[in-house]
Amino acid sequence: MKVTTERFKTIALEELANARTQKFLQILPKTLSARRQAAYASFPDPQAAHRYGAAIRADAVARLPELLERFEKNALDNGAKVFWASDAQAANDYIVNLAHAQGVRYVTKGKSMITEELGLNDQLRDSGIIPWETDLGEFIAQLLDRPPFHIVGPAINIPVEQICDIFMQKGVLDAPTLDPVALGLAARLFLRDKFRDLHMGITGVNIAVADTGTVINVENEGNIRFNKSSARTLVCVMSLEKVVPTMADALHMLRVLCRSATGQSAGAYISMDSGPKKSAEIDGPEELHIIVLDNGRSALYADPQTREALRCIRCGACLNACPVYGKVGGYPYGWAYSGPMGQILTPALRGLADSSDLIRACTLCHRCKTICPAGIDHPELLLYYRAKDVQADPLLKGHGAGSAEQLAHRVFALIAGHVLYWRLLTKGVRMITDRFADGPVIHKIARLAPGWFHSRDLPALARKSFHERWREKEHVTDGGAHAKKGSTLD
């Protein structure tokens, strides 16, 4: 998957002009938000449930190293193999080598953002192993080589005509049809063959449990269960922040995750694996490999602010709440993670080099923060990234402010620090703005800051400044003591 984060604006403009994208954006986020809200109402005290989930995530992130060690110990006791991958390359190499050692020609995959983060499919393909995405939406997105449009519906915006074409081309479909259900069932049949003769399956992990060494997945289609049941070898890839302390914590997180993601009280299937199958069991994996992926996370953990991004459980609720996502959809974000979730995760994991527009594509409306079951303060974090960007933060690879911007700030600081300069500046500015004022507002000032004026007006400046009016008032009331005090004001 190509990373296109630096083309945020270009792709956003394309998507704004795309009628189909706009049609789906009018329906999908609103429907999912409404469903989420209805599902939350099934909690006796929705706010308490919400807060408790956020507390679990705060706790988990704070105790990360200890929980990971406990998770590993229990997973090993269960008979799983645990591999710690420092970066995407290490994780991909491990999987490719495993596939070669087992002599497989193809693998199937459950929907997982993390393998998109790894770029695993490309690596497998380059090594001669065919990766089959098995979630219907991911399967379509994969055939079309598209990033996910929405975390819950990765290909929900793709027109049936296009799905039909690609299915015909790839031999999924025998005869053309535009019926969504018939298309889905064709994919079912096609992938069923892959599942039946499956040797190796790969899934992500929604939650890992430190106390029991268990990995948990949530889904609606059943493809993840096939990956975990039919395969002889199962690889579960988890980013290291997925671990929670106890099974009880996991159960509560499942409640808020399912409600936040799809508005269900439970996804159709939740599977919890503690080790490979036991010898007397007829199905299930003979080997279970759990990959604990770092990929920059342990480094960003050093920064208590950026660390907050690790609380995310990838529910997608913030996408549905976001006014920006609601206009531009998932493509502009340009990587595995879209919406506010992507805006906080992508800079943390990839640095700020490509994400200037990403961290600024936010109105700071706070809707994501309110809705987030993990308790993340996205706007705060985005402001932090913006500050780090202009400060040229080395860890986050910030750009630093341009020389013109730096000069402007220095000049402004000089003027604002001296009474006389300041009075001259305000006089001068008023003369200029008066020329462009259109009644009480200013729509533009010559060619100055067209970007700023593009979406907003400036109120015209008042006839007189506060100080001028104050001084006049003193003349009228003529209080000598006041005059002295007043003059110290400026």
Place this chain on the structure above:
Amino acid sequence: MPDTRQSILNRLKAAPSCPVAQRPQMPPFRERSMDAAQLIETFVARVAAQGGVTECISQSALFESMAALLAQEGVTRLMLTPDSLLEPRQWIAWGQTNGIEVMTPSDFPDRTEYTQAVFDRVQAGLTGVDFAVAESGTLVLAHDASQARLVSLAPLLHIAVVPATRIVPVYESAIEKLYTLTRRPSQVTFITGPSMTADIQATPFKGMHGPRKLVVFLLDACAGHQPS
């Protein structure tokens, strides 16, 4: 490899620790204070909400109801996983007199043949459950030698036999029993309704990869055992 592990853990441990606020009180559950009848009612409603079907019958009517369901669904080949209520020999014998071929995973000499049968030969999977959870209408299956994973997944129809006594209020009630100091099932599955998707043009349909239909025979749940 141990180096990578250690350096990741070292970096995490070297980071400044941030104080976390005390956890708030675990929020309450309605289901915990429900009586048996309310739990049953809640369970049935939640199964339906997620697209499953529940039939309340008496245990003595199980064979008869099963025959009716299989006839209606056109099922002639069935795989079952044994349960205290699903004794294989009894069901195989019943199948022979009713024109239904009944098999179990242990009938097959190896995994490959079993896999072929459960994918391609049988039209329905029949299982018991370890627990049924009222809070979301969820069936809980702990997979072990007698509860094969694919029987409740690969066939288009999944039939689950649930005695009303196995209904518990919340997930915790089931999990506490299944995970003990000495036992961790290799896999536990929560099943809530049939397999589904809405990935193409937001058009919902059932039976994407797993069963298209989930039928729960709830035994001895209704006063007088009237089929609902």
